[in-house]
Amino acid sequence: MSGESNLRYRLSKRLKLASGRSKNSKDGNRKVESTLSNDGKGKLKPMSYDRKTKRVYAEHDTDEEVTSSGNAKAPNRKTSFKRGQNQVKGDGKVQTNKKKSPRSIWVSSKIENSTTETKQSYRKLKDAADRARASNRTNAKEVDEMDVGVTGLMKKRPKGKLKDTVDNAWASNRTKTKGVDEMDVGGISSLKKPSKIKSDKIKRLDQCQEKSPYVSISKSAKKNVRGKRALDDDSKVLDDQPKKKKRVIRIDRHDTSNKRLDDGIVINESTKEKEKDLEKKNEMSRNAQFRAIQPSPSILTYVEDNFLGRRRLIELRRAGYNIELSAPLDNIPFSTSSERERIEDSAFRNKLTFFAAAKSSSSFPPPELPEIAFAGRSNVGKSSLLNALTRQWGVVRTSDKPGLTQSINFFNLGSKLCLVDLPGYGFAYAKEEVKDAWEELVKEYVSTRVGLKRVCLLVDTKWGMKPRDHELINLMERSQTKYQIVLTKTDMVFPIDVARHAMQIEESLKANKSVVQPLMMVSSKSGAGIRSLRTVLSKIARFAKL
Numbered sequence: 145m146s147g148e149s150n151l152r153y154r155l156s157k158r159l160k161l162a163s164g165r166s167k168n169s170k171d172g173n174r175k176v177e178s179t180l181s182n183d184g185k186g187k188l189k190p191m192s193y194d195r196k197t198k199r200v201y202a203e204h205d206t207d208e209e210v211t212s213s214g215n216a217k218a219p220n221r222k223t224s225f226k227r228g229q230n231q232v233k234g235d236g237k238v239q240t241n242k243k244k245s246p247r248s249i250w251v252s253s254k255i256e257n258s259t260t261e262t263k264q265s266y267r268k269l270k271d272a273a274d275r276a277r278a279s280n281r282t283n284a285k286e287v288d289e290m291d292v293g294v295t296g297l298m299k300k301r302p303k304g305k306l307k308d309t310v311d312n313a314w315a316s317n318r319t320k321t322k323g324v325d326e327m328d329v330g331g332i333s334s335l336k337k338p339s340k341i342k343s344d345k346i347k348r349l350d351q352c353q354e355k356s357p358y359v360s361i362s363k364s365a366k367k368n369v370r371g372k373r374a375l376d377d378d379s380k381v382l383d384d385q386p387k388k389k390k391r392v393i394r395i396d397r398h399d400t401s402n403k404r405l406d407d408g409i410v411i412n413e414s415t416k417e418k419e420k421d422l423e424k425k426n427e428m429s430r431n432a433q434f435r436a437i438q439p440s441p442s443i444l445t446y447v448e449d450n451f452l453g454r455r456r457l458i459e460l461r462r463a464g465y466n467i468e469l470s471a472p473l474d475n476i477p478f479s480t481s482s483e484r485e486r487i488e489d490s491a492f493r494n495k496l497t498f499f500a501a502a503k504s505s506s507s508f509p510p511p512e513l514p515e516i517a518f519a520g521r522s523n524v525g526k527s528s529l530l531n532a533l534t535r536q537w538g539v540v541r542t543s544d545k546p547g548l549t550q551s552i553n554f555f556n557l558g559s560k561l562c563l564v565d566l567p568g569y570g571f572a573y574a575k576e577e578v579k580d581a582w583e584e585l586v587k588e589y590v591s592t593r594v595g596l597k598r599v600c601l602l603v604d605t606k607w608g609m610k611p612r613d614h615e616l617i618n619l620m621e622r623s624q625t626k627y628q629i630v631l632t633k634t635d636m637v638f639p640i641d642v643a644r645h646a647m648q649i650e651e652s653l654k655a656n657k658s659v660v661q662p663l664m665m666v667s668s669k670s671g672a673g674i675r676s677l678r679t680v681l682s683k684i685a686r687f688a689k690l
């Protein structure tokens with residue numbers, strides 16, 4: 145009799161343990177279900193985890209309703225609430241202990257139903273164990289299976305052979321440690337399954353939590369579920385979050401407000417800016433220097449007397465000049481008759497005729513008359529000045545396009561003078577080689593030409609002297625060719641600037657020996673200074689000898 149009581153005690157203890165695990169560990173139940181299934185004939189056979197999971201929920205949906213109150217009324221060691229855990233009252237309401245953070249989580253009524261079912265199965269198995277005592281049969285394998293099946297207690301109650309097997313199991317006093325371990329392993333292994341399955345489970349769990357009253361489960365199960373939820377939540381959060389774009393830092397090179405002083409960009413920028421400032425300062429200093437020039441009174445008087453510089457037409461009219469004529473300032477004031485428009489100087493009254501053009505020194509015509517050449521940069525107004533001096537418009541071709549004159553053109557002015565129109569140098573619409581050839585030809589002509597009495601070096605008043613002009617001046621200085629500076633296009637700048645340019649050039653050429661004073665200032669358009677230049681050049685015709 146003592147043996148029987150001992151067996152009963154052990155059986156009840158193990159069943160309680162199994163029942164407690166089944167109630168408190170959902171994963172444990174799943175493990176059992178994943179291992180065995182009832183085929184309806186009283187035999188347990190293996191089945192897949194997913195199929196089992198579905199079936200469990202399907203069966204619970206159709207199972208008879210079991211409230212959580214039953215479970216709450218029969219707490220055991222595993223289900224008893226501890227301090228800080230949420231408790232379920234008999235009416236299904238949840239009482240929360242807020243002193244500590246809750247260590248339990250809520251599971252669905254389906255799990256709760258399974259615990260109720262476990263009790264029913266427990267009773268049945270207990271009866272079966274009593275019957276097994278008489279038979280004293282042992283079957284280790286079947287016992288193990290029954291251990292697992294009983295421990296799971298998730299669905300149908302064992303029937304027929306199953307009952308007998310369970311009886312045998314309990315009668316043989318075999319331990320269920322293995323089965324319990326398997327449940328734990330199953331719980332852990334379930335964590336290692338693909339995240340998709342995990343998330344499905346957790347979703348189901350969440351759905352059940354929303355629908356049903358709550359019960360608490362064991363610590364391990366809680367941890368597992370919590371871990372799974374955390375994993376799932378993390379994965380969800382990661383999935384839901386939009387992918388962070390790479391932050392591209394673009395440096396605004398012009399924005400130096402947030403840069404360090406030793407930043408290379410700043411240094412480069414600052415150096416560039418400094419260079420620009422220096423250039424500007426130089427330019428400004430050049431301009432300032434030019435503005436600081438105080439022309440001599442003689443130059444200023446000359447400029448004013450000859451109406452040099454930009455003038456208003458009303459001013460010319462008030463001065464008695466007929467502005468309807470070409471180059472009105474080259475006429476005698478208050479003169480309207482053709483008689484008064486004649487050129488006073490006899491040399492320039494002669495007809496201007498073209499007689500030779502040379503593109504090389506070998507093509508130069510023999511020097512028969514004193515020659516006056518007009519040199520200067522392209523477009524400076526050489527050809528126009530020839531026309532203005534002789535008042536024979538159209539004899540020498542002119543153009544606003546630099547580089548029109550491409551050869552040395554010789555013009556006879558009667559039998560007294562030879563006027564020579566030279567090709568320009570500097571910028572011109574021509575190939576570099578061609579321009580170089582022009583320059584070389586001009587240099588050869590001014591340095592070697594016999595009979596060349598004067599070179600009128602024309603300088604645009606707007607731009608002043610340029611390096612190429614100085615090159616030619618140096619050449620003429622070396623060759624002792626007499627040259628005279630003629631400022632052209634004076635009508636395009638203010639009178640004071642004309643005087644400043646004249647003063648500046650005179651000062652720069654003071655030391656030169658071949659330069660002929662005074663510096664001439666003309667405008668072929670307005671005629672200003674033409675008469676003065678004509679007078680100067682007529683003297684050459686008068687006194688020059690070959």
Ligand SMILES: Nc1nc2c(ncn2[C@@H]2O[C@H](COP(=O)(O)OP(=O)(O)OP(=O)(O)O)[C@@H](O)[C@H]2O)c(=O)[nH]1
Nearest residue numbers: 523524525526527528543544547548549568633668
């Ligand atoms: N406003 C103004 N324009 C002028 C004056 N002299 C010439 N021009 C113009 O300047 C342009 C060039 O004149 P050109 O006489 O052909 O100059 P160039 O030095 O012979 O030029 P190249 O033969 O190319 O070397 C023409 O459009 C003229 O009308 C002047 O005194 N005042």
Ligand SMILES: [Mg+2]
Nearest residue numbers: 526527548549
């Ligand atoms: Mg020309």
